[in-house]
Amino acid sequence: MVLQQDPKKIGRTDISDLDADPVVVWQHKHYGKSLLIAAWLFPMCVAGLGWGDWWGGLVYAGIMRACFVQQATFCVNSLAHWLGEQPFDDRRTPRDHFITAIVTLGEGYHNFHHEFPSDYRNAISWYQYDPTKWLIFLLSKTTLAYDLKRFRHNEIEKGRLQQQQKALDARRATLDWGVPLSRLPVLSWDEFQFRSTSGKGALVAIAGIIHDVTDFIAEHPGGRALIKGWIGKDATAVFNGGVYMHSNAAHNLLCTMRVGVLRGGQEVEVWKEERETYVKDKIGQLITNVRPLVATADAA
Numbered sequence: 001m002v003l004q005q006d007p008k009k010i011g012r013t014d015i016s017d018l019d020a021d022p023v024v025v026w027q028h029k030h031y032g033k034s035l036l037i038a039a040w041l042f043p044m045c046v047a048g049l050g051w052g053d054w055w056g057g058l059v060y061a062g063i064m065r066a067c068f069v070q071q072a073t074f075c076v077n078s079l080a081h082w083l084g085e086q087p088f089d090d091r092r093t094p095r096d097h098f099i100t101a102i103v104t105l106g107e108g109y110h111n112f113h114h115e116f117p118s119d120y121r122n123a124i125s126w127y128q129y130d131p132t133k134w135l136i137f138l139l140s141k142t143t144l145a146y147d148l149k150r151f152r153h154n155e156i157e158k159g160r161l162q163q164q165q166k167a168l169d170a171r172r173a174t175l176d177w178g179v180p181l182s183r184l185p186v187l188s189w190d191e192f193q194f195r196s197t198s199g200k201g202a203l204v205a206i207a208g209i210i211h212d213v214t215d216f217i218a219e220h221p222g223g224r225a226l227i228k229g230w231i232g233k234d235a236t237a238v239f240n241g242g243v244y245m246h247s248n249a250a251h252n253l254l255c256t257m258r259v260g261v262l263r264g265g266q267e268v269e270v271w272k273e274e275r276e277t278y279v280k281d282k283i284g285q286l287i288t289n290v291r292p293l294v295a296t297a298d299a300a
């Protein structure tokens, strides 16, 4: 910011969008004059015409700029890396924060700017304080159209959703979802049945996963008999609507009882038989009467 850079060394940036924008081109051409008017003459006239204090306005404008605006601008490189969140990408350091935005006239929503550097905005939501966004939106339709074309709403939403997903994943990791499938032993169907009958736990297979329900039999809201009747068997269908469509909470509870995975996936015993679980469709073909399975394994 304080040294004259050699463009040959640092390379050039494509500013065709800015060149195409009459407002930006006008401001660039009349930079010195607009600076004098906006930074000095305008505050001087407000104080002079309003209260007859011409010098006061001038001094105030100078002090404000020296003490506040210029210092505040550098908050982008300090506060913005310290306060707030990173709603678009957490690999880059700048963060979004309302306080920093107020101090820096909108620059505090810097995380967006780093993710989409060619978009002129810092903040994108209407309620976020970014005067540049409002000004350019009002004055220059061309810049807006150019940027929106390149950085579609879709891409911005993806970034937002990813961050929300990360936050959810972090919360999710604090809860017990049972032993991950990858760490469970793989058992054959015969092994599963042998263990169930030889007193090595009350095992029930559901959706290809073996669960030890020993401690839960007495607590089962559907009664002991129903759950006991499925020890050593595949209860996928009955658990998922064949007898009772269990809630998400029941699926989550089930996950905490996992002890193994069935080799070859699930054996849906009920579906092998032609029982009342099958109904005929309009053209007379047999279709299953059981509602679609809830992916129990997904809970992990």
Ligand code: HEM
Binding pocket: 204, 211, 213, 216, 220, 221, 222, 223, 226, 227, 230, 235, 238, 239, 243, 244, 245, 246, 247, 248, 249, 250, 253, 254
């Ligand atoms: C194997 C592990 C099982 C677990 C962890 C389990 C868990 C639960 C839970 C938590 C409920 C309360 C309602 C809900 O949250 O959906 C429930 C209700 C029920 N369960 Fe199970 N269940 C299991 C197996 C079974 C089996 C194999 C059957 C049937 C063959 C069955 C039949 C029922 C019925 C009929 C109810 C409803 C009780 C009522 O509302 O009066 N459950 N179960």
